[in-house]
Amino acid sequence: MKKKRGTAYGVIGLGRFGTALAIALSQAGKEVIAVDRSEEKIKNIRRYTDYAFVAENLGIDVLREIGIQNCDVAIICIGEKVDVSILTTMSALELGVPHVIAKATSEEQGAVLKKLGAEVVYPERDMALRLGKKLISDNFLDFVSLSNNIEIRQIPVGKNLIGKSVQESEIRRKYQLNIIALENNSETNIEIMPDYRFKHNDIIVVIGKTENMDKFEEEN
Structure with missing residues (x-):
């Protein structure tokens, strides 16, 4: 996705929280990049955004190819897999995304994500x-x-x-x-x-x- 006018959002991880967030942003008229490893989840989210990508690997090169660096905000919705959450957050920050928000399921995970420079949310x-x-x-x-x-x-x-x-x-x-x-x-x-x-x-x-x-x- 090339950078367009208006705020663009990247939603990485389409669990219940990520899916609901991507749909809400899309329905509000926002540009949304949706990323998940599940082909089924990506197929379903394509009803709401044209920028939906299957990605088994969430390394920095893959995220760059997808276009996450063109987003104003990236939301990392991978709370359960702590290592993947941390690495994906680091990649989004390294790509220069101005505002990175990361989901956490524990205070310990949240402390690490916050130290990296992400805003931390605890949806549950x-x-x-x-x-x-x-x-x-x-x-x-x-x-x-x-x-x-x-x-x-x-x-x-x-x-x-x-x-x-x-x-x-x-x-x-x-x-x-x-x-x-x-x-x-x-x-x-x-x-x-x-x-x-x-x-x-x-x-x-x-x-x-x-x-x-x-x-x-x-x-x-």
């Missing part, structure tokens, strides 16, 4: 936070089943955690659960600091896999 986490805040404000959150065995659930803090800080509890490391809100006496806080110490009657709102939540409730 941000969606869960928005949904959690809405449901909490509507006072009907018990648990919400999302997809792939992922839930948002309210869990009363057990006696084993009372007096411990969020950091000391190691909930994320031990159970792969993320705290998205904390309730106590009908007050809800969505900015939970690592040094916050759990109190009697605290209820945490967490997102994670069902089996991990069940294990956490059993052990705490």
Whole structure:
């Protein structure tokens, strides 16, 4: 794709997030380059953009041939494959794309991508936070089943955690659960600091896999 007037976007990785993003940008009248290794996904996205390319290898030479350097913004939507995400982000930056945005699925991955010079987004986490805040404000959150065995659930803090800080509890490391809100006496806080110490009657709102939540409730 040669550089045209208006902002041009490169979307690399057509999972659910990347596909939805590419379609939204195309429907808004933006120039979009879409890249994925799946021929089926590229075939489907061609209904929305003429610039859709199958690429098994996302090295810098391939991205240059596709024309990513002509984009004003490149969005790297490959959160799950950390090594590919990092290398593709590096390639987009090396090609001189002015604004590189990279999807991350963990804070560790996000820290690396940010250090490289990319803007980092956490689509799943941000969606869960928005949904959690809405449901909490509507006072009907018990648990919400999302997809792939992922839930948002309210869990009363057990006696084993009372007096411990969020950091000391190691909930994320031990159970792969993320705290998205904390309730106590009908007050809800969505900015939970690592040094916050759990109190009697605290209820945490967490997102994670069902089996991990069940294990956490059993052990705490």
